[in-house]
Amino acid sequence: MLHDSLEVHHETDQPDRLEASDSMDSPVALAQTAPESEYPSDETIFQAFSELTAPAAPELPEVPLKTIAKTFVTRRPWLLLPLLGLFPTIAWTTMPHPMDRSMDPTSVDGTSNVAATPSTLSLAAPGLPVPTRSLSATPLPKVSPLTIAPVPTLTPVDLSKLTPEQKAQNAKAKAIFESTNAPVDAYVEMHVSIGKGSSIAFASTTALNLTDEKGNRLGNLAVTQAHTAQLSGSGITIGGQSFPANTFIEPELGGLLYLNNRPYRGKLLISSDGSTLHAVNYINLRHYLYSVVASEVSASWSPEAIKAQAVAARSYALTYYFKPANPRYHIGSDEYFQVYSGTQREDDRSNQAVDITSGEYVSYKGGVVESLYAASDDIVAEAFAGRGMSQLGAKSLAEKGYKYDQILANYYPTTKVGKIAKDE
Secondary structure, eight states, rough: OOOOOGGOOOOOOOOOOOOOOOHHHHHHHHHOOGGGSSSHHHHHHHHHHHOOOOOOOOOOOOOHHHHHHHHHHHHHHHHHHHHHHHHHHHHHSSOOOOOOGGGBBBBBSSOOGGGGGGOOOSSSSSTSEEEEEOOOOOHHHHHHOOOOOOOOOOOOOGGGGGGGHHHHHHHHHHHHHHSOOOOOOGGGEEEEEEEESSEEEEEESSEEEOOOOTTEEEEEEEEEEEEEEEEEEEEEHHHHHHHEEEEEEEEEETEEEEEEEEEEEEEEEEEOOOSOOEEEEEHHHHHHHHHHHHHHHTTTOOOHHHHHHHHHHHHHHHHHHSSSSSSEEEEETTTTTTTOOGGGGHHHHHHHHHHTTTTTTEEEETEEEOEESSSHHHHHHHHHHOOOOOOOHHHHHHHOOOOOOHHHHHTTOOOEEEEEEOOO
């Protein structure tokens, strides 16, 4: 019972059955004995005796249920311990839980299949009922298939419809492309002397960058005017500013240098020896030969004769590349060596002959031959004792059907055509 403090003790000693006895010493005179059937039973006598002897029970006040519960909790708090462990378990089992993607049997179309496989999940604590509320997982977003844009159809450009400005821009872009995607000749840098004196005037079609021998930037020059380099002690001055004795001047990409009104590709080295300034053009072998071949023979000649000239000019240049004529440059630019005129004499026909024979030279037992040549057989005989190629003779042989390697073999007996190979 909840109210033990209100216990009532009844002291009711049940008497044994009363029996008449003759031996009982009683001052009371007994009445005449009645028949047995008229006597009350033992149970009736016991109940009557209990009612007469038992004290009246006090009337208990009515206690509210809230007070009873509070009294119970106050007197016996340890009975609540099982409930403290029960409530979190129930709460955990009934609350939604994020599911591990590795356990999420989500179908390909993004709908959840959790309800179909409840046996794989056990979220309830041992001894507690599994919640009847169905589980749910957030479906994955549908992924659209990857779309690849179609390759646009390229329409060839009609060069005949280009404006003069567009043609000039196209030619410039072509020249830049060819200079950066060139055959093996483009990987050999020639140093060609193109002028000297106490002062050197130069200009460019673009701004000019100035660097020293180690490539350190020294400054730049504007494109709007010509510039003059002059001797100044052990160095040089340009526009009143002092620079080292060896200063490189390079136009921006696509620009040309001008020296004595001649345009040149590449970059310019102005070098002082203390008494004279030297102007040296740093140019790759390919562009160098573009100028030389077109300056030595006519681009209108037979292609085989021009090819023979290209191989002979390359072989001649390579001999000075390996044995320079001067510590400051490999080769000169006048008739004493072979004529180099910059870009003003270039021609597409002779340029093509240079590219077709790229890397080829006159070879004798693996070495490079100094392939001397002159305009005619008479000059070859007089100047080189007959050991060299006649340019007019090569033209004549090409017109007779000789190939360029046959022409070279005719003028340089016991030689072959060798070729420079680029390392991969």
